[in-house]
Amino acid sequence: MALASFGAASVLLPVVALFVRAPWSRLGGALSGVGASTALRLSIEVSLAATAISVVVGVPLAWVLARGEFPGRNLLRAVVVLPIVLPPVVGGVGLLVALGRSGVVGRWLHDALGLQLTFTTAGAVVATTFVSMPLVVLATEAGLRGLDRRHERAAAAMGGSPWYVFRRVTLPMVAPQLAAGAVLTWARALGEFGATITFAGNLAGRTQTMPLAIYQARQVDPGGAIVLSLILVLVSVSVLVALGGRLTGPR
Amino acid sequence: MIPIRRGVILPFIAVLGVSCSSSSSTSPATTSTPLFVFAASSLTKAFTQIGQDFHTAHPNVTVTFDFGSSTDLASQIQSEGTADVFASASGTAMDTLQSAPGVTDRTSFATNRLVIITPPDNPAGIASIDDLAGSDVKLVLAAEGVPVGDYARQALKSAGILAQATANVVSNEDDDASVVAKVTAGDADAAIVYTSDVASSGSSVRSVAIPSAVNVVATYPIAVVTGSTHTDAATAFLDYVVEPAGQATLKDFGFGPAG
Known part of the structure; x- marks a missing residue:
């Protein structure tokens, strides 16, 4: 009980402090002064795009990790999970030397296709996806591993193609884990900072998501930084409360 | 609820007590004096070199640098007060610090x-x-x-x-x-x-x-931050920066002399 209250307090204290120190008397001015709506809209767009890509690419990856039988599978899993452990700035540096204008692949993208990811919203999405995708992969893989495979075998025995079985039997059965993983991915994406500022840069309306706006606001307007932080707290809490116990509790 | 609270707060206070006593009992002759120098990001390479040279000249002082935007560093020092010396890329950031918590020995040491x-x-x-x-x-x-x-x-x-x-x-x-x-x-x-x-x-x-x-x-000011617990070492570092050895290193790294 004592440890539980200490745990709760350690999370609550910084949030409460933000409320206490917020410049309530000049809230409107602080809001417009630091471009809150632009940054918030960009943050939502970038985090949703990153979540969508993570699900589209991450679910097949989770399937390969759960079902594939090939040498090096554990190594592949370690590599896929790596962004969770790495400091995001390392991810940003890695992306820069890989996909930057002079990067290993980025040089080719730029010369052949005229494509530059750095300093673009697409670049922010790439950086955010890199950091947040492992969460949906891990959750989905765990779901696939815990699955009772008799249903899949039965569907296959009745003549269902592998794709049909995956779509109509496997996917619905792992849907709860996939959904929980997607929510965690989105939450991580919303808070992404290090990889984005290192790889995509920091420009209002293009790459400056809420965390970057907060970081920059500290330089010129510490009160504004608190207001922006509170907005991010409110958005995150509303989504988590709306999802309620569905994330971890019984269904 | 009361026993729970006491259980939570007492160890916390105990930890605070330990950290206070350990920080106030520094600088006996045998141990090294830690010196925290907060410096503008543009000084990273020059000051890293100066720090090594200074340590050679003053082996009993260990200099630790925090490099960043001067504006950022000034507000960090204002709220946390952990710096002994501040070297800024702008007079404005130093003015901020001079108003609170205060600085001493402020002087210009380089231009860019x-x-x-x-x-x-x-x-x-x-x-x-x-x-x-x-x-x-x-x-x-x-x-x-x-x-x-x-x-x-x-x-x-x-x-x-x-x-x-x-x-x-x-x-x-x-x-x-x-x-x-x-x-x-x-x-x-x-x-x-x-x-x-x-x-x-x-x-x-x-x-x-x-x-x-x-x-x-850009004229760079340097000063000893009021509240520093190692003012002697801080002053020695500041002197080293403005004296010929420090000035020569700054020149090597592309800085101009102060007015």
Whole structure:
């Protein structure tokens, strides 16, 4: 009980402090002064795009990790999970030397296709996806591993193609884990900072998501930084409360 | 509830007590004095060298640096007060600190000027400051509020191209070092940084001079922060920076002498 209250307090204290120190008397001015709506809209767009890509690419990856039988599978899993452990700035540096204008692949993208990811919203999405995708992969893989495979075998025995079985039997059965993983991915994406500022840069309306706006606001307007932080707290809490116990509790 | 609270708070106080007593019992003759120097990001290479030289001259002092945007560092020192010495890239950031918690021995120790840098192959063909207003130039500056960012905008304004050039900005970086990194990585076409950055970046960037008429001279102040628990070591470090040995190192890294 004592440890539980200490745990709760350690999370609550910084949030409460933000409320206490917020410049309530000049809230409107602080809001417009630091471009809150632009940054918030960009943050939502970038985090949703990153979540969508993570699900589209991450679910097949989770399937390969759960079902594939090939040498090096554990190594592949370690590599896929790596962004969770790495400091995001390392991810940003890695992306820069890989996909930057002079990067290993980025040089080719730029010369052949005229494509530059750095300093673009697409670049922010790439950086955010890199950091947040492992969460949906891990959750989905765990779901696939815990699955009772008799249903899949039965569907296959009745003549269902592998794709049909995956779509109509496997996917619905792992849907709860996939959904929980997607929510965690989105939450991580919303808070992404290090990889984005290192790889995509920091420009209002293009790459400056809420965390970057907060970081920059500290330089010129510490009160504004608190207001922006509170907005991010409110958005995150509303989504988590709306999802309620569905994330971890019984269904 | 009361026993629960006591159980939570008492160990916390005990921890605080231990950390207080340990920090107040420093500097017996045998142990090394820790000295915390907060310095502008543009001083990273020069001060790292000066720190090593200073340690050779004063083996009983261990210098630890915190490099970052001067504005950022000033507000950190104001709220946390962990710095012994502050070396700033702008008088404004030092003024902030001088008002609270206060500084002593404030003096100017170096100057810096602005220069345009481009990747070695200069993809946008930048030959003068006016070219920064051209179309499709990917320009990186430090954010407003960061000294080198403010100086750069001042120079662009003097050159009469502030609006066009800021429309070309693709990223507002948090400190001087991050601006340089965007150009050395080859992603930006141009950036405005300090001449000292070119001296320490070698051939990884190409520089384009900014004429004196529109250039800005940044004067760097240094001071001992009021509340420092190691004022003797702090003063010794400050003296070392303004004396010939420190000045020679600063010159090697592209800084000019203070007025």
